[in-house]
Amino acid sequence: MNMINAFLRRPAAASVLSLIIVLAFYVLIGGVDLGRLAGAASWVNFAANLGIVALPVGLLMIAGEIDISIGAMIPAGSITTAILSGYYGLPIGVGMAGALALGVLVGLVNGLLAVRTTVPTLIITLGTLVGMQGVVLSAAVLLTGNASVALTSPDWAKFAFGHLIAGSYQVIIVWWLILTILFAFVVHYTRYGNWIFAMGGDKISARNAGIPTRGLTIVLFVLSASCAAFVGMCQAIQFNSAQVSGGMGYIFNTIVSIVVGGVLLTGGFGSVSGIFFGALTFAIVSQGIYFTNIDRNWSNLIIGVMLLIAVAMNEAFRRRALAYSPRKRKAA
Amino acid sequence: MTAGASISSNLGRLARRPEAGSLVGLIVIYIFFAILGGQVFLGAPGWSSWLNMAAEVGTIALPVGLLMIAGELDISVGSVLPASSLTVAILSGRWGLPIYIGIAGGLGVGLAVGLFNGLLVTRTRIPSLILTIGSMFGVMGLTLGFTIWIAGSTGVFIVPDPLTKTLLGSALGGMFQVGIFWWAGFVVVIYGLLHLSTWGNWIFALGGDKESARNAGIPTQKLTIQLYMLSGFAAAFVGVTQVITFGSAQVAAGSSFIFNSIMCVVIGGVILTGGAGSVIGIVLGTMTFAIVNQGIFFSGLDPNFGSIIIGALLLTAVLSNDTFRAMALSYVAKKK
Amino acid sequence: MKKTIKFVLAAALLASTATVALADGAKIFVVGGKADDPFWSIVKRGAEDAGKVVSAEGGKVVWLAPQNYDNLGVDAAELIRQAIDQKADAIVAPDWAPAAMDPAFQAVKAAGIPFIVYNAGGIQAADRLGAMNYVGAVDYLGGVAGGDYLAKAGHKSGVCVNSLPGAANIEDYCKGFGDGIKKAGGKSDVLPLPATAEGNVTAVAQAVRAYLLQHPDVDAIFATANLDAVGIVQGIAQAGKAGKAHLCGINFDQAILAQIAAGTQDCAIDQQGYQQGFYAVSILNGYVNYGLSIPTREILTGPGVVDNTNIKATMAGAKGGTR
Numbered sequence: 001m002n003m004i005n006a007f008l009r010r011p012a013a014a015s016v017l018s019l020i021i022v023l024a025f026y027v028l029i030g031g032v033d034l035g036r037l038a039g040a041a042s043w044v045n046f047a048a049n050l051g052i053v054a055l056p057v058g059l060l061m062i063a064g065e066i067d068i069s070i071g072a073m074i075p076a077g078s079i080t081t082a083i084l085s086g087y088y089g090l091p092i093g094v095g096m097a098g099a100l101a102l103g104v105l106v107g108l109v110n111g112l113l114a115v116r117t118t119v120p121t122l123i124i125t126l127g128t129l130v131g132m133q134g135v136v137l138s139a140a141v142l143l144t145g146n147a148s149v150a151l152t153s154p155d156w157a158k159f160a161f162g163h164l165i166a167g168s169y170q171v172i173i174v175w176w177l178i179l180t181i182l183f184a185f186v187v188h189y190t191r192y193g194n195w196i197f198a199m200g201g202d203k204i205s206a207r208n209a210g211i212p213t214r215g216l217t218i219v220l221f222v223l224s225a226s227c228a229a230f231v232g233m234c235q236a237i238q239f240n241s242a243q244v245s246g247g248m249g250y251i252f253n254t255i256v257s258i259v260v261g262g263v264l265l266t267g268g269f270g271s272v273s274g275i276f277f278g279a280l281t282f283a284i285v286s287q288g289i290y291f292t293n294i295d296r297n298w299s300n301l302i303i304g305v306m307l308l309i310a311v312a313m314n315e316a317f318r319r320r321a322l323a324y325s326p327r328k329r330k331a332a
Numbered sequence: 333m334t335a336g337a338s339i340s341s342n343l344g345r346l347a348r349r350p351e352a353g354s355l356v357g358l359i360v361i362y363i364f365f366a367i368l369g370g371q372v373f374l375g376a377p378g379w380s381s382w383l384n385m386a387a388e389v390g391t392i393a394l395p396v397g398l399l400m401i402a403g404e405l406d407i408s409v410g411s412v413l414p415a416s417s418l419t420v421a422i423l424s425g426r427w428g429l430p431i432y433i434g435i436a437g438g439l440g441v442g443l444a445v446g447l448f449n450g451l452l453v454t455r456t457r458i459p460s461l462i463l464t465i466g467s468m469f470g471v472m473g474l475t476l477g478f479t480i481w482i483a484g485s486t487g488v489f490i491v492p493d494p495l496t497k498t499l500l501g502s503a504l505g506g507m508f509q510v511g512i513f514w515w516a517g518f519v520v521v522i523y524g525l526l527h528l529s530t531w532g533n534w535i536f537a538l539g540g541d542k543e544s545a546r547n548a549g550i551p552t553q554k555l556t557i558q559l560y561m562l563s564g565f566a567a568a569f570v571g572v573t574q575v576i577t578f579g580s581a582q583v584a585a586g587s588s589f590i591f592n593s594i595m596c597v598v599i600g601g602v603i604l605t606g607g608a609g610s611v612i613g614i615v616l617g618t619m620t621f622a623i624v625n626q627g628i629f630f631s632g633l634d635p636n637f638g639s640i641i642i643g644a645l646l647l648t649a650v651l652s653n654d655t656f657r658a659m660a661l662s663y664v665a666k667k668k
Numbered sequence: 669m670k671k672t673i674k675f676v677l678a679a680a681l682l683a684s685t686a687t688v689a690l691a692d693g694a695k696i697f698v699v700g701g702k703a704d705d706p707f708w709s710i711v712k713r714g715a716e717d718a719g720k721v722v723s724a725e726g727g728k729v730v731w732l733a734p735q736n737y738d739n740l741g742v743d744a745a746e747l748i749r750q751a752i753d754q755k756a757d758a759i760v761a762p763d764w765a766p767a768a769m770d771p772a773f774q775a776v777k778a779a780g781i782p783f784i785v786y787n788a789g790g791i792q793a794a795d796r797l798g799a800m801n802y803v804g805a806v807d808y809l810g811g812v813a814g815g816d817y818l819a820k821a822g823h824k825s826g827v828c829v830n831s832l833p834g835a836a837n838i839e840d841y842c843k844g845f846g847d848g849i850k851k852a853g854g855k856s857d858v859l860p861l862p863a864t865a866e867g868n869v870t871a872v873a874q875a876v877r878a879y880l881l882q883h884p885d886v887d888a889i890f891a892t893a894n895l896d897a898v899g900i901v902q903g904i905a906q907a908g909k910a911g912k913a914h915l916c917g918i919n920f921d922q923a924i925l926a927q928i929a930a931g932t933q934d935c936a937i938d939q940q941g942y943q944q945g946f947y948a949v950s951i952l953n954g955y956v957n958y959g960l961s962i963p964t965r966e967i968l969t970g971p972g973v974v975d976n977t978n979i980k981a982t983m984a985g986a987k988g989g990t991r
Contacts, residue, residue: 042750075738075834118658119650123598126591127650131643133863137833138636141860147834148741150767167775168749235742241767244834245738246863248587252465253735259462290732290750296703297480299735301473307466311458372881377907381874381881384906388870410867476704484989486709487894489922507906509870578869580898580923583704588866595864625864625871629878636833638862 012274014317015261018310019281022288030292037284037291041168047283048176050257051276052231053250055183056224058258058275060121062268063220064200069110069125070228070254071247072132076102077232079136079149082242086151087144096157096233103229104222106132111218133246140244148243151236162238172234179227184272192216200268256303257282260310262318269318281310353653354601354616361620361645365627373630380507381630386622387511388570390615392589393596394522395563397614399460400594400602401526402538402559404453407464408445409567409593411471413586416441416571418479418488421581425490426483435496435572442568443561445471450557468590476583487582490575501576511573518566523611535559595642596621599649620649693727694956696949697751699744699761700733700787701837706894707919707941708733711787713990714945715760722953727757729949737835741765745772758782758952760945762804763789763797764836773797782955786948787939788837791966800955801962803948805939805970807837811844811890813971814916814937816852818888821934823914824854826888827879831872831896833860838892841918845890854888869899876903880913891917897924901932920974922986928979938972938982942990 007013026032037043053070060067077099085095106128113124140147153162163171187193198206199213207213228250236242261278263270285306289299366374392409399406416438424434449467453460479486492501503509526532534555537545546552567589575581600617602609624645628638698715701708712731719729732751734743744761745768751759752775759776763769763785776783777798785794787804794802815826826849828842846856859879865871872895880886880903889904891897897917904913910932917924920936927933947967954960974982985991 036754040750040753042746042753045746113647113651117651117654119654123594123650124647126595126598127643127647129643130591130595130639130646130863134637134639134641134643137860138634138640141636141833142634147839148765148767148836168753235739239742239745239765239768240771241741241765243739243741243765243768243836246834246866247738248863248866249736249738252469255462255465286735287750290730290747291754293728295477296731296733297477298473299703300469301477304466304468304470304473307469308452308458308463311462311466312456315457369882377877377881380906381878385871385874388868414867472704480703480709484713485921486704486706487921487923489926491926503906506908574869578873578895578898578902578923579926580869580895580921582706582869582895584702584706585867585869585895588864588868588871592864592868625862626874626878628862629859629875630882632882635860635862638860639864642862642864 012262012271012277014310014314015274015277015281017313018260018306019277019284021309022281022285022306026284026288026292030289030294032288032291037288040291041170042290043283043287044173045170046287047279048170048173049231049235050250050253050283051176051279052172052179053224053228054254054257054261054275054279055179055272056220056227057254058261058263058270058272058278059183059187059196060220060224061258061263062200062270063196063217064203064268065114065121065217065220067110067121067125067221067224068251069106069128069132070224071249071251072129072136073103073106073225073228073247074232074235074250075243075245075247076106076132076136077229078236078242079140079232079244080229081233081236082149082151083139083143085153086149086236086242092153092157092237095151099229099233100226103226107222107225108218110225111221114221115214115217129247129251137244148241150241152240153237157237161234170234170238172231172238175230175234180272180276187272196220197268200264253282253286256307259314260307262314264314264318351601351610351613351616353655354599354613354620354649357599357649357652358616358620358623361623361627365623365631368631368633369627370630373627376505376507378626378630380503380509382619382622382626383512384509385626386618387509387515388574389589389592389596389621390515390618391511391518391570392563392566393593393600393614393618394518394611395559395566396593397597397600397602397609397611398522398526398535399559399563400539400597401609402535402556403542404460404556404559405464405594406449406560406563407461407590408449408468408471409563410586410588410590411468411475412442412445412564412567413571413574413589414581414583415445415471415475416568417575417581417585418475418583420572420575421488421490422479422482424492425488431493431496434490438572438575439565439568442564442566442571444564446561446564447557449564450560453560454553454556479583486584487580489580491579492576496576500573501578509577511570511577514569514573519611519615526611531555592621595646599646599653601653617649620645693722693725694757694953695727695730695755696722696758696760696952696956697730697732697754697756698945698949699747699751699759700731700945702733702736706921707939710990711941711945714942715949716945717942718946718949718953722949725953725957727953727957730754730756737832740836741768745769748772748776752776752779752781756781757956758784760784760786760948760952762787763793766793770797773799782952784948784952786944788840794965801951801965801967803951803967803969804944805968807840808844810918810937810939810971811841811846812848812851813844813973814890814918814935815845815848815850815854815856815888817935817973817975818890818914818916819849819852819854821914823888824849824852825886826854826856826890827859827883827886828856828890829859829861829872829876829892829896829900831861831865831893841892842890849888856888857883857886869895872896872899873903873906876900877907880904880907880909887913889913889915891915894919894921894924897927897933897936901927904932920982920986920991922983925974925979925983925986928974928976931976935973935975938970938974938991940969940972940991943969
């Protein structure tokens with residue numbers, strides 16, 4: 001009993017429970033064959049692509065900020081790789097470096113604007129989102145004349161970033177696991193993680209306590225833009241092509257995953273494992289419906305309801321967690 | 333004090349109003365596109381072109397702006413718009429009910445979603461951003477599911493009667509859509525509410541500090557619910573005018589209004605963290621946004637660059653607003 | 669609390685291990701466009717109607733579609749692989765983005781699953797990938813038909829309105845339109861709309877109106893989406909060019925047919941999406957269950973041109989959601 005209570009107090013608890021509820025719903029109502037679902041790679045691939053972006057954006061949200069420009073950074077990463085190495089024929093290393101460099105650049109812009117001005121990061125990243133949407137479209141159309149660009153990558157690049165394990169699992173899953181472990185270590189076992197939580201709690205107090213909030217904010221923005229570009233880059237290598245897009249879908253999916261994962265929008269609360277499970281849960285919700293007999297027309301309704309239930313559960317659990325105090329041993 | 337000094341101090345006071353930045357921005361943007369667009373842009377076709385766009389996003393931006401002043405967000409407006417259009421089209425187009433029932437149905441959908449949002453925001457501690465994303469998905473799903481179920485396709489057709497078309501869907505001189513006048517009407521009403529009534533003070537107080545407002549006796553919960561119902565109503569109203577104007581409603585409509593309305597509000601000087609802003613500012617911001625969106629097509633610029641320009645404009649506008657706000661807050665009247 | 673958790677877990681486990689009676693019929697997976705797309709909802713309808721026969725024979729039709737068109741080739745490739753993972757008996761999929769999707773098709777072939785390419789790619793894709801057949805129109809040719817129609821009617825200065833830059837099918841339409849009108853001696857341009865115009869019919873109308881005012885010699889317009897066509901008619905009227913600028917568009921619904929009947933739109937390109945879904949599923953069902961096949965390679969469902977000469981017959985279908 002104590003163990004379960006202890007588990008329920010962790011930020012990730014609600015997301016794991018959401019996962020179980022979603023699975024139960026799909027199995028009982030949707031007629032899903034769990035074995036088949038478990039063996040399918042599609043939702044794991046989806047989760048990995050989503051999860052890599054959700055990690056740094058989730059950290060930003062724990063720190064009290066938000067980054068919606070990732071929506072345009074994913075196609076920006078793939079288009080950059082494809083144009084440099086596909087259209088212009090430069091070595092794949094240049095294409096990859098270009099995509100990541102673009103991520104760093106946009107992240108710096110976001111971060112600098114965030115720390116130098118009092119403009120809320122929702123608005124800053126909205127501006128960079130719209131701007132990058134235009135950059136992606138213009139670059140593709142004006143440089144290549146096409147809205148999609150083809151790319152062939154050498155074997156080593158394909159092996160590292162773009163091949164399928166056992167014929168169905170994208171290798172980006174491995175990168176997702178590595179990044180999750182890395183982030184979990186930094187956030188939960190080093191002081192940087194404490195700093196992030198402190199910033200989310202109260203930025204001014206954190207600053208006064210000597211935490212380099214500005215530098216940390218900029219680093220987080222650079223991480224989120226670069227991770228998004230990285231995902232785009234892997235997709236370009238995996239699928240041999242890149243497509244222009246506005247990327248609006250990624251934004252809501254990412255935010256939903258993070259919030260389902262137990263991260264508080266107001267900051268200061270959350271965990272990397274929560275974000276991990278949040279991405280998994282969202283992937284199952286969004287892809288799992290294809291395994292059911294439920295009409296696809298209702299899929300958005302299911303996502304909406306699941307989000308509200310998951311967030312309500314998060315709230316309830318968080319209050320329990322914050323109100324918890326160990327029972328004092330009765331005096332002998 | 334000499335006359336000159338009093339004029340300059342008045343000017344100084346004027347320049348430090350939050351709307352000043354938006355007005356300057358609007359004028360600069362307009363001149364920029366006027367130079368590029370030439371005669372056509374300066375004439376009635378140009379004016380009506382961006383005013384038509386401004387009317388729609390402006391109607392939604394008003395209550396979204398009020399919500400932002402009160403410290404909340406509403407993402408669901410993007411899905412309420414098609415829900416309302418389709419309700420009108422199905423009720424009055426497909427099922428042949430009288431048009432006022434259709435319109436009432438459409439507006440009712442907006443009010444219902446607003447009520448839902450408002451109740452959940454006030455009764456639970458779910459942040460409004462997340463809550464309204466959830467209701468957005470929910471409404472999108474319901475809209476698609478019901479439309480296909482009832483109509484068999486994603487779009488529904490309606491032929492409005494002449495009176496309704498004139499009131500809600502016609503264009504003066506073939507150019508200026510009626511929506512512009514409805515927007516103007518909304519602006520007057522919302523201005524009165526926000527700046528001339530206690531209700532408005534309550535909204536500012538709500539955005540400043542919710543707890544204090546509550547303790548001061550302001551009915552914050554009721555107020556929040558009213559604001560959400562207002563934004564749902566506005567989105568539904570734009571949905572109604574669109575379906576009456578164009579005679580057709582589609583499920584996949586309205587998504588761009590979410591961020592567009594936020595952009596208009598922010599360009600207009602409303603602080604996202606709440607507590608400050610004005611209706612004039614929102615109107616100026618809406619006009620600026622519409623001029624940029626439309627001006628691109630009048631200029632000789634490659635439309636592919638459109639989004640870059642919009643993004644750059646947004647950032648410039650908020651940065652300049654930020655500067656103006658800093659100036660305003662630091663302004664100290666010169667002592668005599 | 670503990671009890672409820674235990675119960676839920678047990679129920680889930682039980683439900684998952686309950687074996688479902690093996691169906692005799694064919695499990696056919698169909699990959700298509702997103703659910704709120706006017707054209708694809710008609711394709712889905714065709715697939716589902718053919719699915720009635722499939723279900724009657726103990727099988728089922730499963731519709732797979734991406735959430736949006738942000739990453740069409742990638743998402744579709746993943747859906748195809750998902751169909752393989754779910755042990756499909758047959759697969760129907762469009763070849764929107766060959767570079768991204770061909771490996772997925774090759775995996776289908778390697779798994780020995782019979783498949784049909786439909787809607788995009790043409791018979792070349794079917795041959796290249798070893799598909800049973802190709803069913804459908806080709807988006808590019810749909811655009812060509814539109815450009816050809818307008819140019820032949822004497823309107824040679826054209827523009828293609830693209831409200832979703834990047835999506836492969838829309839890009840094909842515009843490319844086809846441009847080529848079609850050039851071949852008949854005209855010229856064409858593309859008007860891409862920014863993301864801030866997405867889903868906003870008024871924005872489309874005003875953009876087209878502005879474009880027409882700045883480019884007064886344009887007299888042929890091509891719409892690539894249902895809602896765009898409705899908006900463009902208003903845009904033309906507000907620009908004062910009613911009767912001078914002529915519109916043709918992809919697909920149609922009741923609103924568009926009304927426009928054609930009223931003379932505000934010249935033509936609509938009919939891809940007969942219903943037939944694409946219907947025939948692709950039916951052919952595969954016959955093959956999986958009984959070994960039947962259709963020897964004709966390339967079953968074209970379009971492009972047909974609907975204008976006011978043949979509009980009456982199509983109206984009933986549009987009302988019923990099958991056209």
